[in-house]
Amino acid sequence: MEMTIETIADGITKVNLTGRFDILAAQQIDLQFSVIAGSHRKVIVDLEQVPFMASMGIRTLLIGAKTIQSKGGRMALLKPVLDVEKVLTTSGTDTVVPILHDLQSAINTVSV
Amino acid sequence: MTFNRQSTRCRSRPAAPLPVRIVDPQPETLIVRAEMVELARVSSWASEVAERLTLPRSTLFAIDLCFEEALSNIIRYGFPDQPETPGVCKDVRLAIARGTIAVTVTIEDHGLAFDPREVAAPAPPRTIGEATIGGLGIHLMRQFARDIAYQRLDGMNRLTLRFDIA
Secondary structure, three states, X not given: OEEEEEEEOOOEEEEEEEOOEOHHHXXXXXXXXXXXXXXXXXXXXXXXXXXXXXXXXXXXXXXXXXXXXXXXXXXXXXXOOHHHXXXXXXXXXXXXXXXXXXXXXXXXXXXX | OOOOOOOOOOOOOOOOOOOOOOOOOOOEEEXXXXXXXXXXXXXXHHHHHHHHOOOOHHHHHHHHHHHHXXXXXXXXXXXXXXXXXXXXXXXXXXXXXXXXXXXXXXXXXXXXXXXXXXXXXXOOXXXXXXXOOOOHHHHHHHHHOOEEXXXXXXXEEEEEEEEEOO
């Protein structure tokens, strides 16, 4: 899985993930993702190009979200595909990290 | 393509199958080793099989997810303290068979006895601080598979999952 980072309006960081978010991908990006979570307060994770996610992917996202939120920041998940969204809602992840389906809503969510 | 690498260390499978009615004959099967590097191969194989069986995308997703969760549990917890002990069979046999309204998937390994149905579901997190990962893989399997059956037979775990053809 690939990860790219861009800064969009107003100090908001968008993390773009591409590819399957399986256990191997989670191991691969864990460190980088936690570095980003440790150093940014408003993070949007764009999941539009992620066709698959399992429990280890959720783990990476939740650990990042905990780090960000423990410092008063906010994280949001953007445009998960249907099956991935089902994984996120089944696991209850969406109750602690909001899911949005358009960029502006995600920006609004992390800007509060 | 069925790729059989059955290790001679593995004992032959017991004769009595779980009484699940499989309408179509000849499940597609694959044997892999219980190693992380095999996960990508399992996923590609599942995808090819799904195409041959014309399974809907969401059914393939559910199967893919359950393979990932079940296999990663087998790899991480099935063989403690004996990574390469001779005589320990690390082959995992996977099978997919399509019926009329459901797909039946079986996963057979020779690791420690482990019945995933005994794992309690994690409580849904109300706050980020409460969110934990323990038990999540099995919880996902329960939600994505229509049913889960488990047997322990002569040193082998057999997990049988059924998925709706959405």
